[in-house]
Amino acid sequence: NAGVMQNPRHLVRRRGQEARLRCSPMKGHSHVYWYRQLPEEGLKFMVYLQKENIIDESGMPKERFSAEFPKEGPSILRIQQVVRGDSAAYFCASSLGQGGWQYFGPGTRLTVT
Amino acid sequence: TQLLEQSPQFLSIQEGENLTVYCNSSSVFSSLQWYRQEPGEGPVLLVTVVTGGEVKKLKRLTFQFGDARKDSSLHITAAQPGDTGLYLCATPNAGGTSYGKLTFGQGTILTVHP
Numbered sequence: 055n056a057g058v059m060q061n062p063r064h065l066v067r068r069r070g071q072e073a074r075l076r077c078s079p080m081k082g083h084s085h086v087y088w089y090r091q092l093p094e095e096g097l098k099f100m101v102y103l104q105k106e107n108i109i110d111e112s113g114m115p116k117e118r119f120s121a122e123f124p125k126e127g128p129s130i131l132r133i134q135q136v137v138r139g140d141s142a143a144y145f146c147a148s149s150l151g152q153g154g155w156q157y158f159g160p161g162t163r164l165t166v167t
Numbered sequence: 168t169q170l171l172e173q174s175p176q177f178l179s180i181q182e183g184e185n186l187t188v189y190c191n192s193s194s195v196f197s198s199l200q201w202y203r204q205e206p207g208e209g210p211v212l213l214v215t216v217v218t219g220g221e222v223k224k225l226k227r228l229t230f231q232f233g234d235a236r237k238d239s240s241l242h243i244t245a246a247q248p249g250d251t252g253l254y255l256c257a258t259p260n261a262g263g264t265s266y267g268k269l270t271f272g273q274g275t276i277l278t279v280h281p
Contacts (some may be wrong), residue, residue: 087268095209096273099257102266110268144207153259153267158209
């Protein structure tokens with residue numbers, strides 16, 4: 055039973071480019087959470103999605119960031135016009151049900167040059 | 168200010184020593200979780216504590232939830248190099264949500280030298 059998968063594991067973008075981070079939840083899980091880990095801030099919640107719905111995006115920056123979890127396919131975290139401050143490790147986690155235990159993926163390390 | 172304050176921030180010890188990591192808050196929680204994160208990987212859940220005063224053991228790791236459910240500790244006996252990693256405490260549903268959104272402490276970086 056495959057765990058949570060994230061790709062790419064490492065992503066390098068120049069300032070102003072777009073970054074797309076993908077997350078495939080564990081089989082049977084329909085709840086996805088995205089978190090960002092910055093060295094000076096620790097691990098912070100960004101957004102919670104269920105299939106085709108954004109439930110809570112209170113941790114998402116107001117501009118340039120968006121997330122989706124379509125009926126088919128992985129969840130996508132999209133960052134437009136990246137800046138150096140977006141450099142971080144981005145983790146997704148999935149759960150079987152609302153409030154269930156969260157299983158984390160290995161993360162995507164984004165570096166903005 | 169952090170909802171969950173972890174201490175110490177860094178801990179460097181020799182193999183075989185014992186250690187304790189703390190997670191404190193002024194808020195009361197319905198539950199607390201402990202995770203371990205190794206370099207280049209995502210956090211892995213170690214334990215969830217839900218009852219005030221609860222003690223849970225996982226091999227050489229002992230987790231305790233404070234009686235008032237405001238704090239927790241993780242004690243490792245006879246640490247081994249394989250215990251090296253970032254230890255995080257977290258609580259779901261801070262702020263009254265019901266779907267498990269996690270709030271993390273800043274973590275303790277543990278290094279165990281052979």
